[in-house]
Amino acid sequence: MRLIANEKSIPRIHLVGTLLIVLLLTVALSGYIFWQSRQDAQSSFDRIEQALAEQAEARLKAEVYNAITTIEFTRTQTEAVLRESLMQHADSAYQIAEAIHTRESALRPAAEVRKMIVETLRPVRFYDGRGYFFIDDMNGNFVLLPTSPQLEGKALLDNQDDTGHFIMRGLISAARLPRGEGFSRYRWYTPENPMVMAEKLSYVRYFEPYDWLIGTGDYFYKWEERQKQEAMLHLRTQRFGTTGYTALFDADGRSLLSPSNVAFEGKAEADLPVFERSVLEKLMSTARAGGGIVRYDWPQADTGTLMKKTAYVQTYAPWQWVVVTTLFDDEMYAAVAAEQQTHAQLSTRQALTIALAGLAALLLGLAASWTFSRWMRHLFEGYHRNNLAQQDALRQQADALRETQASLQESEHHFRTLANCGTALIWTSGTDKLCNYFNEPWLRYTGRTLEQEFGNGWAEGVHPDDFDRCLNIFVSHFDRREAFSMEYRLRKANAEYGWILDLGNPRYDSEGNFTGYIGYCYDITERKQADDVLQQQTAALRASNVELEIFNRAAVGRELRMIELKEEINELCRRLGEPPRYGSDPLETDRAPAAGS
Numbered sequence: 001m002r003l004i005a006n007e008k009s010i011p012r013i014h015l016v017g018t019l020l021i022v023l024l025l026t027v028a029l030s031g032y033i034f035w036q037s038r039q040d041a042q043s044s045f046d047r048i049e050q051a052l053a054e055q056a057e058a059r060l061k062a063e064v065y066n067a068i069t070t071i072e073f074t075r076t077q078t079e080a081v082l083r084e085s086l087m088q089h090a091d092s093a094y095q096i097a098e099a100i101h102t103r104e105s106a107l108r109p110a111a112e113v114r115k116m117i118v119e120t121l122r123p124v125r126f127y128d129g130r131g132y133f134f135i136d137d138m139n140g141n142f143v144l145l146p147t148s149p150q151l152e153g154k155a156l157l158d159n160q161d162d163t164g165h166f167i168m169r170g171l172i173s174a175a176r177l178p179r180g181e182g183f184s185r186y187r188w189y190t191p192e193n194p195m196v197m198a199e200k201l202s203y204v205r206y207f208e209p210y211d212w213l214i215g216t217g218d219y220f221y222k223w224e225e226r227q228k229q230e231a232m233l234h235l236r237t238q239r240f241g242t243t244g245y246t247a248l249f250d251a252d253g254r255s256l257l258s259p260s261n262v263a264f265e266g267k268a269e270a271d272l273p274v275f276e277r278s279v280l281e282k283l284m285s286t287a288r289a290g291g292g293i294v295r296y297d298w299p300q301a302d303t304g305t306l307m308k309k310t311a312y313v314q315t316y317a318p319w320q321w322v323v324v325t326t327l328f329d330d331e332m333y334a335a336v337a338a339e340q341q342t343h344a345q346l347s348t349r350q351a352l353t354i355a356l357a358g359l360a361a362l363l364l365g366l367a368a369s370w371t372f373s374r375w376m377r378h379l380f381e382g383y384h385r386n387n388l389a390q391q392d393a394l395r396q397q398a399d400a401l402r403e404t405q406a407s408l409q410e411s412e413h414h415f416r417t418l419a420n421c422g423t424a425l426i427w428t429s430g431t432d433k434l435c436n437y438f439n440e441p442w443l444r445y446t447g448r449t450l451e452q453e454f455g456n457g458w459a460e461g462v463h464p465d466d467f468d469r470c471l472n473i474f475v476s477h478f479d480r481r482e483a484f485s486m487e488y489r490l491r492k493a494n495a496e497y498g499w500i501l502d503l504g505n506p507r508y509d510s511e512g513n514f515t516g517y518i519g520y521c522y523d524i525t526e527r528k529q530a531d532d533v534l535q536q537q538t539a540a541l542r543a544s545n546v547e548l549e550i551f552n553r554a555a556v557g558r559e560l561r562m563i564e565l566k567e568e569i570n571e572l573c574r575r576l577g578e579p580p581r582y583g584s585d586p587l588e589t590d591r592a593p594a595a596g597s
Contacts, residue, residue, distance in 0.1 A: 026359055033354065053310075056327060057293055059240065060312035063325040067235055067246045068316050074231040075224070075318055079201070082223045083183065086203035089216050093121055093133045094205045101209050114210055118144045127218050130191050138175070138211045140168045161187035162197045175206040175213035182206075182215070190219065228319065232257050244327040251320040253284050260301060286313045287322040300328070425500070425521035427458070428507070431514060433478055442521070447493025463489035463497050474504070481506045481514060487524065498525040 097117045104113045121133040121144060135144035140157030142148075159167050167186045174184040182204045187197040202217030235246045236259060248257035253269030264272065269280055279296050286294050291314040298309040311326035425442040429435045434455045443450060446461050462470055466488035477484035483505045489497040504519040570580035 023359065056310055056329075057312065059244075060293070060310065060325045060327060063238075063240055063244065063246065064312050064314045064323055067238070067323050067325065068314065070234055070238075071231045071316055071319070071321070071323070074227050074234070078220070078223050078227045081227070082201055082218060082220070083203070086183075086201065086216055086218065087180065089126060089131065089133075090203045090205055090214065093124070093214050093216065094207065096120060097207055097212075097214055105209070110210075114143075121214075122146050127222070130222070131216060131218055133214065133216050135207075135212050135214050136168065136171060138172055138206075138213065140172065143212060163187060171202060171204050171213060171215065174202075175204045175215075179205060184217075188217075188219075240325075241327055242331050244325065244331075247324040247326065249280070249284065249287075249322040249324070251322070253280055255280075256321070260298075283311065283313050283324055284322065287315050291315060298326075298328075423522075425523075427519045427521070428516060429519075430516045433475070436516075445492060445498075445523070446490065461491040463491070465489075470502075477504065478517065490521075498523055499528040500524065 097120075100117050100120060101113060104116060108116075118135060121135070123146075124133055125131060132146045133144065134142075134146070137143055139155065141153065141155045142151045143153075145151050157166075157168050161167055165186050167184075167188070170184040170186055174182040176182075184202050184204065186200055186202070188200045190196055190198045199220045200217050201220060202215050204213045204215030206212070207214050232248060235248065235257060239245055239259075245259040246257070247255075247259065249255055255264045255267050255272075258264040264276065269277060269284070272280060279298065282296060283294055286292050292312070294311045294313055296309055296311070297306040299305065300307055308329040309326055310329055311324050314323050315321070316323055420440040423441060424439075425445055426437075426439040427435050427442060428437040435458055436454065438450060438453045438458070443453070446453070446458075448457075448461070451457075452460075459467065459471070470486055470488045473484055473486045483503070485504075486502050488500055488502065490500045492498050501522045501524045502519055503521070504517050507515045507518050509515050566582040570582055573580050
């Protein structure tokens with residue numbers, strides 16, 4: 001068909017040509033955008049997979065580091081845990097001996113009291129039956145040895161272990177150390193093999209009444225095994241991600257911890273099925289080579305399907321353990337796989353949609369842009385006004401909050417300044433009866449830190465004779481929410497005891513809710529000492545009054561006897577016809593004898 005150029009066709013041709021060019025450009029641009037988006041998406045997927053793989057390896061390494069850190073911490077605590085346990089048991093035995101001596105020493109002969117202490121401690125067992133108490137005197141004689149009673153009463157001062165260490169001498173030296181330091185290391189025969197010695201740690205305390213040392217001990221390897229179990233128990237509960245966990249093997253390939261299949265725990269490499277043994281061989285060979293990343297197939301726990309898995313292997317030298325952290329790969333790539341599947345579903349429909357969207361955008365762009373711009377302008381103006389109003393409100397709230405915080409800080413500072421500047425010892429407690437604050441005068445008085453006094457720690461300084469009484473007063477008044485006043489002796493920083501007057505009052509918040517107690521304590525040691533002096537002086541004065549009364553009674557008795565004698569003399573004079581020698585006043589002095597008498 002031949003085109004005719006006229007005033008009607010030219011505009012139409014121009015319109016058609018313009019539309020055709022715009023359409024071609026739109027289709028070409030849409031196709032390019034679609035193709036480019038596919039390429040960019042694939043590149044992104046590749047980068048994400050690489051980044052996820054690196055992150056997974058880093059995560060596995062970090063989890064191995066965390067596991068080894070946990071194991072190392074647990075191992076280094078072995079001796080500290082053993083020391084603490086030995087001290088607790090030895091202190092318990094010492095307290096039993098001290099209690100028996102205090103109660104019975106005034107009632108029974110010393111030999112009988114010593115026997116009571118020995119027989120009381122003899123049957124005590126702990127540490128799965130291998131722990132016991134022993135008693136030696138400071139001359140090296142066995143007093144109590146439950147494992148070898150035939151040695152009791154004998155001296156083995158020169159007894160040595162297989163390293164040449166003098167065992168009894170070491171215990172005696174340790175007993176002379178201050179409380180909490182009386183530890184002695186030596187080697188002794190193990191319960192499993194009486195012919196083999198192993199390193200042992202004992203703690204002893206000197207019992208002065210009988211010149212004894214009382215103690216107990218245990219083997220290091222037993223506590224190391226215990227710490228191993230504690231480390232494995234902690235690692236068993238340590239999970240990361242959805243499928244990540246930590247496994248442990250010994251140097252021979254025996255499974256120590258297998259969260260994925262507990263049935264494998266305790267089995268040697270040769271006892272495992274063929275498939276699991278092949279995986280273990282790969283892990284162990286990597287560990288012997290210095291550790292690293294291992295990739296292998298492993299069945300999922302719920303379906304049994306073999307899936308790709310990544311693990312990081314590292315050896316923990318002190319215990320000869322192989323530490324393995326492992327994670328299924330599908331957990332790492334699940335998000336990428338889902339995104340790839342979604343992106344793969346894009347096809348011609350998506351391309352057509354892009355093309356139509358581009359064409360529609362061309363036709364509606366001009367009209368929509370103008371309308372949209374005006375509408376958005378109104379929206380932004382309203383949004384701007386609301387934003388300014390909200391900023392003003394937030395600014396006012398922030399100012400009010402700052403003022404409130406400043407007031408609270410000033411109030412707290414004022415309280416602490418008042419509490420620390422005075423001489424009163426101030427404490428507070430919560431609703432749980434545990435103390436949560438002590439002012440600086442208290443800490444200076446007791447010589448202890450705030451952490452040591454928290455909770456019930458302050459009670460450690462109360463004199464044992466006052467402890468039960470103070471506790472009963474505190475608890476009974478606390479339960480009734482009543483104020484209380486009590487006097488007790490509190491240990492000072494110089495280890496002496498001073499008398500304290502403690503005035504406790506319940507605290508309530510602004511709404512009337514009970515929040516605990518506050519106490520003000522005053523040092524009344526001088527008053528107590530003055531009271532003691534006054535009591536002594538009063539007692540002395542009373543004794544003097546008694547002596548004076550006895551003297552007065554004796555003097556009055558003598559006067560009465562003199563009166564009776566004078567009356568008898570006067571009566572005799574009357575009978576003889578002589579005038580009375582004494583007047584009618586019984587207290588009058590003797591008259592001069594009559595002339596010529």
